[in-house]
Amino acid sequence: VILAGIISLVINGGPKLSIDFKGGTLVSVQYTEDMDITTVRTAMGNVNIDGQSFDFSREEIKHFGGPSAILIRVPHIEGAPQNFAQKIVDHLYSAFPEKVPESKTDFILGKGTVSPKIGSELSGKAVMAIISALGLILLYISIRFEFIFALGAIAALVHDVLITLGLFSLLGYEISLPIIAAFLTIVGYSLNDTIVIFDRIRENAKTSKREAYHGVVNRSINDSLSRTVVTSLTTFVVIFILWLFGG
Known part of the structure; x- marks a missing residue:
């Protein structure tokens, strides 16, 4: 998986970044009836904004939480x-007048624009957050155990993150700020299991x-395996419930 992910990252020129990092515009709206993506793409093929004509039919357009909600991502456009x-919201509202709610407030689920400069700053801060986390982990484990243990822990953490990053690249998913938070969560859970195993190794080494x-x-790994499985399953159940009811 890691090798396939790395090959995918090289071919694609790196991970697919969301507008959080690249800059752009995101709009999500709610219709009163189910919407066909092809029909929406056709409607977005000729969008007139202040006398300028834009073709957004090839941008990311997908359902959002249900077949009647639409999400559109548009990359940054100079001179927009x-x-x-x-x-864009106004165009979507007028394009299907028979399928919109009476109040435009009920129609708009969300909208926002991120400039490339802000996206670049967020990208730099995200990288620094991950590097800082790994650096502090290296320091903590070096003090708590040994430096060689710290190197092993960092290798394990990088391994876990690479698997996830590789899958995101292979499946074409975007990396956004919440995903960076998810990566740090993965690092935290992996580190927790790693420290438990290291502690058990140290105890068993003294008695054997x-x-x-x-x-x-x-x-030592076998001794702590049941705990790791139970912890992971418990976390999975919570995440599954969030995914099931929260989308």
């Missing part, structure tokens, strides 16, 4: 008119001095 997001070190490591 003011209130660009609102103008005649046993080969690799045997101590294997036994």
Whole structure:
């Protein structure tokens, strides 16, 4: 998975970034009836904004939480008119007058614009957050255990993040700010299990001095395996419920 992910990242020129990092406009609206994506794309093929004609039919257009809600992502456009997001909302509202709620407030689920400069700053801060987290983890484990243990922990953490990042690249998913938070959460859970195993290795090494070190490591992993499985399953149940009811 890691190798396939790395190949995908190289071919695609890196991970697919959301407008949080690239800059752009995001609009999500709610119709009163189910909407066909192809029909929406056709309607977005000729959008007139302040006398300028835009073709958004090839941009990201998809359902959002249900078949009657539509989400549109548009990359940053130089010289875009003011209130660009609102103008897109107005076009979507007027394009299907028979399928919109009476109040435009009920029609708009969300809208926003991120400039490339802000996106670049957020990208830099996200990278610094991950590097800082790994650096502090290296320091903590070096103090708590040994430096060689810290290197092993960092390798394990990078391994876990690379698997997730590779899957995102293979499946074409975007990296956004919430995803960065998810990566840090993965690092936290992985570190928690790693420290438990390291602690068990240290305890078993003291009581089994005649046993080969690799045997101590294997036994320590087996001793803590049930705890790791139970913790992971408990977390999975919570996440599944959030996904099921929260979308």
